[in-house]
Structures are given as structure tokens and as C-alpha cells.
Amino acid sequence: MDYETPQFYRVMQYAARADRDVVDMVSGNPDWDPPEAVRSGLRAYADGDADQFQYAPSRGLHGLREHIAARHGVDADRIVVTNGAGEANHLAMTGGLDHFDGGEILLADPVYPYYAGRANFIDAETTFVPVADDGRLDPDAVRAAASDDTAVIVVNSPNNPTGAVYDADAMAEFVAVAEENDALLVSDEVYDQFDYSGRFASALEIDSPNVVATNAFSKSMAITGFRVGYAVFPPTEGPTGKLVERATTRHMLTNVSGSRPAQYAVERAMETTEASYYEAARDRLRTRIDTFCEALDAAGAAYTRPDGGFYVLARFPDFPGTFDNAYRLVDDAGVAGMPGAAFGEARADWLRFSLTTPRVDTAAERLVEYFG
Numbered sequence: 001m002d003y004e005t006p007q008f009y010r011v012m013q014y015a016a017r018a019d020r021d022v023v024d025m026v027s028g029n030p031d032w033d034p035p036e037a038v039r040s041g042l043r044a045y046a047d048g049d050a051d052q053f054q055y056a057p058s059r060g061l062h063g064l065r066e067h068i069a070a071r072h073g074v075d076a077d078r079i080v081v082t083n084g085a086g087e088a089n090h091l092a093m094t095g096g097l098d099h100f101d102g103g104e105i106l107l108a109d110p111v112y113p114y115y116a117g118r119a120n121f122i123d124a125e126t127t128f129v130p131v132a133d134d135g136r137l138d139p140d141a142v143r144a145a146a147s148d149d150t151a152v153i154v155v156n157s158p159n160n161p162t163g164a165v166y167d168a169d170a171m172a173e174f175v176a177v178a179e180e181n182d183a184l185l186v187s188d189e190v191y192d193q194f195d196y197s198g199r200f201a202s203a204l205e206i207d208s209p210n211v212v213a214t215n216a217f218s219k220s221m222a223i224t225g226f227r228v229g230y231a232v233f234p235p236t237e238g239p240t241g242k243l244v245e246r247a248t249t250r251h252m253l254t255n256v257s258g259s260r261p262a263q264y265a266v267e268r269a270m271e272t273t274e275a276s277y278y279e280a281a282r283d284r285l286r287t288r289i290d291t292f293c294e295a296l297d298a299a300g301a302a303y304t305r306p307d308g309g310f311y312v313l314a315r316f317p318d319f320p321g322t323f324d325n326a327y328r329l330v331d332d333a334g335v336a337g338m339p340g341a342a343f344g345e346a347r348a349d350w351l352r353f354s355l356t357t358p359r360v361d362t363a364a365e366r367l368v369e370y371f372g
Contacts, residue, residue: 030222041268096184102151110343135162139173163306295364
């Protein structure tokens, strides 16, 4: 699979050029409102003094880092605020390759393509570990694939695209594999607010110097355009303590600092947003999952019902998940989904659908009509 070129825009641009109405189920942009404190924080920021319009501290606003630290029960000096979770993953993966002896990155298959594309970008060897039939990555399979050459293991929970959620036992096993092979576990937890199973466990719950957890507010606060993410690195006094300093240097050389007003608004939202905001988003998505999976049943599709996140993988009879078939679905059914081929080999016959659209009902009806 070509991971050098971003694939999502191929389908999105094709759908945009279609001469018919198309339901976009490619994008992962939440369609609901951000917390009110995000809006009010921006308004308040606009009236600030001139010095508030200058560079933010490179590691991020102190108050925001303190809130993040409190959420995860860690020291603020372990946190670097980044340009979205994408930069956080980049800093973690390059840091692991620099610190550990190996030159290999282990990734799940199917894989979020940007992980694989980033591995190509930094010229790392890659090994893909196929998920089990239930869409979960088996820790024993990761252990079997890991070796002395492994420097980084990437796990995403809740997972894009499979919807898998890893509990404390599984996460502890992933950490153990990293420790056994003198490697870094990079745990991307950007969908942690979208766990419907109650099983989600952060890698930070395991006390290990071989863990970096990454996250962002893009999905949880419905602000993908703000690009406020972060990485939580190991304690500075441990054997991997220099990872945070190296990441800070790379972040500074690339960005100088992140957006100050965006960080300010997120900090205000962390202070005041009630748990009910996140529960309302989960309720909305639970309903959409039910609606869409019922339609997949009616269409005769096989699918993986997500335990977390907001994506559904489905396989339709005699309709493999190629780019050509994704384009056919746009033209003939008016539904745009991502081909499974974009995520690797293990689910190449499947299609991935994002439920971040208020038109899930319409898409469901169109798929039943097309395949049923």
C-alpha cells in the first residue's frame, strides 16, 4: 500500500466532484458543537493585552499543561503541547527510534495510514501485525513479532479503524512487550472520550519508563481545526527521561510554539466543561452506531461493531474495499466511505465509514437500497 501519499483526500475530492448528493462518511470531523467555554474563551482572549498575542511557551501554556497533568495524574514537566496528536505521535516515534537500539516500528494491520506514512517519512523499517477476527490486536501476536530490532510499538485505543478498545490487562501486556524488547510503546489515546465498553485503560496507568501516551482535544471537544494535542513522556528522572527534552527541542525547531489562543480556549474548556458534554456526544454516537449496524444487517454485510471511536468497518458481498469500489459507491449509492485497502492488507476487502455526520440515517437507507 502507498503510505507516502495521503489517501483520504482522494475519496473526499472524488465525492466533492460528484454530480449527485453524497453523504460524507470519510471525514472524522465531529459535526456537533464544541463546549461553550471554547467559544467564550476565544472571545475573552480577543480582548487581552498585547503580550497575549505573542509566542506561547514552547511546551505549551502552563495552565493547560497543569490541567492535562491533573487529568492523567502525572507531573506537568512530562507534557509537551503539540500541533495535534499527529505531531505528538511524530515526536514520540522519532524519540523512540533515537533512544533505543532498534530501527523497526511495529504497527497494527489495519493501520491508521498516517502512522505508516510517518514511519516511511522517517525512514524506519515497519512490521505489521494483523488484528484478530474481532478487530483487536492480540498482545501475544505483538510479542511474537517483536525482536531486538524493534524500537517502537504503536497502539491506538479506542482504535481507528477497527473500534477496538484495550483494557488494563491488554495494555499491561503491550507495555511488557515493549520493556522485554527494549522498545517504546506509543499509545495514541485520542478517542479516549469515546469508549462505549467501559474497558478503556490508558497506558499511563502502567508505571513504566517505556511508555509515551499521545492525545488531543480535536475529537473530544469537536475542534479538529484548533490543532491542540499533547504527548505525555516518561518521568525525567528515569532511564528515558531525556525523551521529553528531545521532543521539546524538535517541537521548538519545527513550530517555535503552538497557537496561544487555541490553547487558552482549551484550557478554559478543561476548567468548566461538565462530564455531561462528553456523555451527550457518546449518546449521539451510540444511536448512530445502532442505526448504521442495523442497516448493515439488512444489507447482508459483515461488520465489526465498534467498542469505541466513531468508525465502522464493513464488508459487503462481492464488493471488496478497493478505491474503485469506493468511487462506485459514491456514484451509484451517494455514500462516501474509505476503502479498506487504504488501511493495509488485513481488512483490504472492507470499507470504513465515519459516523460524524447527522445524515447517518440517509446513508443507511442508501446502502440498504444498493446492497439489500
